[in-house]
Amino acid sequence: MASVHAPQVEPQAPALSTGSATTPARRRRNVVPYVLLLPGMLWLVVFFVVPMITLASQSLQEGSVDQGYVFTGNVGVYGEALSQYWEQLVRSIGYAASATVLALLFGYPLAYFIAQKAGRWKNILLVLVIAPFFTSFLIRTLARQTILSDGGWVATAAKTTHVTDLLQLLRLTENDRLMASKFAVICGLTYNFLPFMILPLYASLERLDGRLVEAAGDLYASPREAFRHVTWPLSLPGVVAGTLLTFIPAAGDFINSKLLGNTNTVMIGQVIDAQFLRVLNYPLAAALSFVLLVLIVTLVAVYVRRAGTEELV
Amino acid sequence: MAGHESGDLRLAGISKQFEAFTAVHPLDLTVPAGSFFALLGPSGCGKTTTLRMVAGLEEPTGGRILIGDKDITDTRAYQRNVNTVFQSYALFPHMSVVDNVSFGLKRRGDKNADRKAKEALELVQLGEVARKRPSQLSGGMQQRVALARAIVNRPDVLLLDEPLGALDLKLRRQMQIELKRIQSEVGLTFIHVTHDQEEAMTMADTIAVMNSGRVEQLGDPATLYEHPRSTFVANFLGQSNLLRATVDRGEGNGVVEVTSHGHRLEVRRDHVPAGVRDIWLGVRPEKLRLGDSGGPNRLSGQVTDVSFTGVATQYLVRMPWGRELVVVQQNDGSGRARAGETVTISWAAEHGFALDASQDADAGAQLEDDHG
Amino acid sequence: MRWIRKHLLAFAALAVLVYMLVPNVVVALFSFNKPSGRYNYEWTKFSTDAWQHPCGTPGICDSLGLSLKIGITASVVATILGTMVAFALGRHRFRGRASTNLLIFMPMATPEVVMGSSLLTLFVMMGVPSGSGAILIAHIMFCLSFVVVAVKARVAALDPRLEEAAADLGATPVQTFLRVTLPLTAPGIAAGALLAFSLSFDDYIITNFNASPSSITFPMYVWGASTRGTPVQINVIGTIMFLVALVVVIGGQLLGSRRQRAAA
Numbered sequence: 001m002a003s004v005h006a007p008q009v010e011p012q013a014p015a016l017s018t019g020s021a022t023t024p025a026r027r028r029r030n031v032v033p034y035v036l037l038l039p040g041m042l043w044l045v046v047f048f049v050v051p052m053i054t055l056a057s058q059s060l061q062e063g064s065v066d067q068g069y070v071f072t073g074n075v076g077v078y079g080e081a082l083s084q085y086w087e088q089l090v091r092s093i094g095y096a097a098s099a100t101v102l103a104l105l106f107g108y109p110l111a112y113f114i115a116q117k118a119g120r121w122k123n124i125l126l127v128l129v130i131a132p133f134f135t136s137f138l139i140r141t142l143a144r145q146t147i148l149s150d151g152g153w154v155a156t157a158a159k160t161t162h163v164t165d166l167l168q169l170l171r172l173t174e175n176d177r178l179m180a181s182k183f184a185v186i187c188g189l190t191y192n193f194l195p196f197m198i199l200p201l202y203a204s205l206e207r208l209d210g211r212l213v214e215a216a217g218d219l220y221a222s223p224r225e226a227f228r229h230v231t232w233p234l235s236l237p238g239v240v241a242g243t244l245l246t247f248i249p250a251a252g253d254f255i256n257s258k259l260l261g262n263t264n265t266v267m268i269g270q271v272i273d274a275q276f277l278r279v280l281n282y283p284l285a286a287a288l289s290f291v292l293l294v295l296i297v298t299l300v301a302v303y304v305r306r307a308g309t310e311e312l313v
Numbered sequence: 314m315a316g317h318e319s320g321d322l323r324l325a326g327i328s329k330q331f332e333a334f335t336a337v338h339p340l341d342l343t344v345p346a347g348s349f350f351a352l353l354g355p356s357g358c359g360k361t362t363t364l365r366m367v368a369g370l371e372e373p374t375g376g377r378i379l380i381g382d383k384d385i386t387d388t389r390a391y392q393r394n395v396n397t398v399f400q401s402y403a404l405f406p407h408m409s410v411v412d413n414v415s416f417g418l419k420r421r422g423d424k425n426a427d428r429k430a431k432e433a434l435e436l437v438q439l440g441e442v443a444r445k446r447p448s449q450l451s452g453g454m455q456q457r458v459a460l461a462r463a464i465v466n467r468p469d470v471l472l473l474d475e476p477l478g479a480l481d482l483k484l485r486r487q488m489q490i491e492l493k494r495i496q497s498e499v500g501l502t503f504i505h506v507t508h509d510q511e512e513a514m515t516m517a518d519t520i521a522v523m524n525s526g527r528v529e530q531l532g533d534p535a536t537l538y539e540h541p542r543s544t545f546v547a548n549f550l551g552q553s554n555l556l557r558a559t560v561d562r563g564e565g566n567g568v569v570e571v572t573s574h575g576h577r578l579e580v581r582r583d584h585v586p587a588g589v590r591d592i593w594l595g596v597r598p599e600k601l602r603l604g605d606s607g608g609p610n611r612l613s614g615q616v617t618d619v620s621f622t623g624v625a626t627q628y629l630v631r632m633p634w635g636r637e638l639v640v641v642q643q644n645d646g647s648g649r650a651r652a653g654e655t656v657t658i659s660w661a662a663e664h665g666f667a668l669d670a671s672q673d674a675d676a677g678a679q680l681e682d683d684h685g
Numbered sequence: 686m687r688w689i690r691k692h693l694l695a696f697a698a699l700a701v702l703v704y705m706l707v708p709n710v711v712v713a714l715f716s717f718n719k720p721s722g723r724y725n726y727e728w729t730k731f732s733t734d735a736w737q738h739p740c741g742t743p744g745i746c747d748s749l750g751l752s753l754k755i756g757i758t759a760s761v762v763a764t765i766l767g768t769m770v771a772f773a774l775g776r777h778r779f780r781g782r783a784s785t786n787l788l789i790f791m792p793m794a795t796p797e798v799v800m801g802s803s804l805l806t807l808f809v810m811m812g813v814p815s816g817s818g819a820i821l822i823a824h825i826m827f828c829l830s831f832v833v834v835a836v837k838a839r840v841a842a843l844d845p846r847l848e849e850a851a852a853d854l855g856a857t858p859v860q861t862f863l864r865v866t867l868p869l870t871a872p873g874i875a876a877g878a879l880l881a882f883s884l885s886f887d888d889y890i891i892t893n894f895n896a897s898p899s900s901i902t903f904p905m906y907v908w909g910a911s912t913r914g915t916p917v918q919i920n921v922i923g924t925i926m927f928l929v930a931l932v933v934v935i936g937g938q939l940l941g942s943r944r945q946r947a948a949a
Contacts, residue, residue: 136886
């Protein structure tokens with residue numbers, strides 16, 4: 001490694017020397033990181049950045065799949081996309097936000113328990129948290145269909161305890177079924193992205209020094225105050241990372257809404273998928289896709305700025 | 314705090330059991346209000362567990378804890394008017410120094426929290442770093458912030474858990490004096506947990522020496538040093554030369570005659586526990602003199618090692634029966650012995666102390682601190 | 686009361702864990718079902734038919750094979766490229782660090798549906814045919830960032846003085862890298878590779894945009910089955926995957942802890 005040799009090549013080099021020194025060794029050293037970066041970055045530029053440009057370009061073209069597309073700069077497609085699918089767009093953000101809040105509420109106690117209280121069970125519990133990952137996401141969503149299905153004991157129990165009435169009152173379900181409802185979709189989204197919430201939370205709670213919480217108790221903070229003033233602020237980096245890793249994929253997801261929802265729970269991803277692959281209206285689909293991207297990047301940027309944690313990666 | 318006349322801390326038979334391990338055996342202890350009290354012992358002796366029970370961070374298995382007339386055993390840490398200076402300092406990294414110090418006051422809704430916090434920082438001479446984060450301060454400064462954060466609440470009892478352990482020797486000496494000054498200035502009860510006997514003796518009015526979950530001896534530093542009641546205390550507080558001896562006769566003018574390895578020696582009657590025949594006769598190294606001082610206590614042996622330490626010289630003198638005695642002589646200009654020389658050592662009868670010989674002569678010795 | 690309050694957190698944690706694991710249990714349970722219709726939703730009768738014939742339904746094992754092939758290739762390539770990037774970020778100061786970090790972060794902050802559809806527009810414009818080649822390109826792209834993050838953490842935690850010590854003891858740069866740096870960062874690289882494989886193996890959304898009728902991956906097969914009828918073999922394969930991964934992860938942990946104990 002070049003950095004290993006640096007002290008031998010330039011034994012007298014002061015720590016503050018600027019880039020103006022142009023010994024051959026230094027010039028060669030500066031090349032190393034770029035050589036390491038090149039293939040990976042090239043891949044990302046060609047297959048991530050360039051597609052964003054072609055996506056934007058596609059949205060401004062007119063034509064059809066059979067006859068080909070011509071760039072016309074038709075901005076009107078964005079108006080069309082927004083007016084036609086505004087509802088699905090807002091719904092996606094709403095569902096993703098609800099699932100994120102629920103995942104935080106569910107994930108925090110588990111992450112805290114594993115990080116601070118689990119002792120020798122820590123590794124086993126961590127494995128169990130990531131374990132669901134290993135069975136295909138689709139298969140597990142199908143299993144959730146089974147769990148929530150009409151004749152199943154969950155649905156029966158919900159009906160006898162009048163939970164279904166409550167859900168209906170909250171407009172989370174439309175009838176006394178649990179399946180094919182807003183409730184089922186949000187449950188599915190929460191479930192699917194829960195590990196993405198738990199792992200970053202765990203990482204920052206594991207670093208939390210339990211003695212700080214003890215110190216807060218020693219300084220007259222009740223358990224609730226100790227949580228508010230010490231544990232929560234110190235776990236914020238994990239909260240920010242976890243909410244982003246949950247919210248972003250959830251907003252674009254359509255597997256849950258399609259497998260667990262009904263025609264009133266259609267999310268924007270489902271629309272984009274259908275427009276691209278079945279309706280074959282590429283410009284409209286590309287415009288929707290681009291709108292979703294801009295919307296999410298904007299929300300994320302505002303959120304990260306407000307949370308005050310700039311460094312995430 | 315108003316409400317109790319006498320703020321003495323009383324531990325009545327408190328004990329702590331961790332599964333099969335007894336960390337603290339039933340313990341009775343009274344710490345007078347306003348005193349500087351030290352719990353001294355090797356690691357694992359139960360001193361930190363005792364401290365944590367007083368703080369409310371550990372639930373006692375049995376017994377009661379009282380401050381004045383108030384029983385606080387069943388209250389939780391945040392409900393007790395007790396504060397701790399933690400070994401790791403446990404400063405909140407996401408808060409400024411002044412916010413750390415005002416934390417306790419704010420939890421209790423003190424309107425003048427910020428002003429009081431600034432005053433406390435002045436007391437520990439850190440007024441100018443109030444706005445900094447703890448991580449920007451040196452270890453010594455962090456230690457003083459931790460102290461200010463505890464003192465500012467004017468607790469009934471202030472607990473210090475090895476607070477100087479992370480500091481280097483010079484800073485530690487400085488902080489010992491500082492702590493003593495602050496304690497006399499604020500007049501709070503301090504309970505100081507440490508494994509450093511010199512630190513305990515320098516600072517505390519009263520020391521409780523703990524070993525294996527029990528208090529071995531309690532007293533002021535001079536009494537503990539001059540009249541240890543067990544080999545553990547004799548070895549853990551400073552160094553001791555212990556000679557196996559048998560009590561011969563109880564007569565004489567206030568002295569007891571004993572025989573050790575065929576030598577007739579004398580020790581003051583009130584330094585010998587009653588009804589014991591087989592004893593360890595103990596003498597501190599600095600009480601031994603090289604050369605014959607004319608008294609009854611005389612032994613001779615060969616110098617095997619001489620180490621010069623500046624103010625004093627330490628000799629190892631091998632006795633005919635193999636045991637080496639440590640002799641420390643002030644460098645007051647008198648002549649020095651050389652290795653290999655045969656010397657006579659002597660001491661006064663009032664400088665010896667006797668301990669029951671059923672104890673292990675080396676108890677507490679191997680645990681001695683590197684700077685002790 | 687006090688006992689309940691004291692253990693409230695443990696109960697909450699346990700409840701969440703159960704919520705997370707129930708689908709896996711259901712998958713395993715229903716792999717022993719013999720459904721009466723085309724859908725495997727209701728418990729009918731115990732049977733081990735599906736376990737005896739895991740490939741007993743047309744197309745399922747072909748799709749599994751394709752997914753494994755793509756998963757392995759994509760994770761190997763993404764791990765190599767990602768590890769190089771992680772070393773550049775963790776070990777070197779250079780101009781353009783901030784924009785590199787941003788470029789790494791962006792794919793993780795972009796919904797899959799956007800990535801999949803944008804790649805589709807690129808391939809359509811460039812005339813690249815959809816199929817397993819296009820899928821592979823897409824998988825390497827979205828796995829790369831996750832590998833970088835996993836490996837970078839490990840590289841950053843590595844004490845540079847260890848490498849200096851190796852050099853001081855006469856190791857050449859190549860020897861230092863192979864004998865000191867690589868073994869110490871190996872757990873991070875392994876974690877990155879495992880993550881990349883599971884992401885690739887499990888992806889449906891991006892794959893769907895770039896697949897052709899001749900390149901049906903396992904998730905696509907499952908998706909198709911969900912509308913046509915779900916063969917029990919899906920549950921069998923899901924359960925096998927779960928068990929294999931569990932063994933790999935637990936084995937890895939045991940190996941790690943034994944090595945630590947041996948070192949101590």
